Amino acid sequence: MLAEQDAVRAKRAQEQTEREWRKKEEMMAVQKAQNEEMLKKARIKQQEEKEHLLAIEAKRDRADFERMLK
Numbered sequence: 001m002l003a004e005q006d007a008v009r010a011k012r013a014q015e016q017t018e019r020e021w022r023k024k025e026e027m028m029a030v031q032k033a034q035n036e037e038m039l040k041k042a043r044i045k046q047q048e049e050k051e052h053l054l055a056i057e058a059k060r061d062r063a064d065f066e067r068m069l070k
Helices: 004-068
Strands: none
Touching: none
């Protein structure tokens, strides 16, 4: 009887440990996905800013060129 109770307690403890491990793994996966999404958005923003600055520079160069032609 005591051995059966010990076995049941041990099984419950193991199941609880496994649930906690799965929960931790799931939380880590969610956090990783969020970090990857944040990095993706940051890269896109950086690329857009770079393109904007290049457009400004091209417009300035064109204006300088037009001014030299006059």
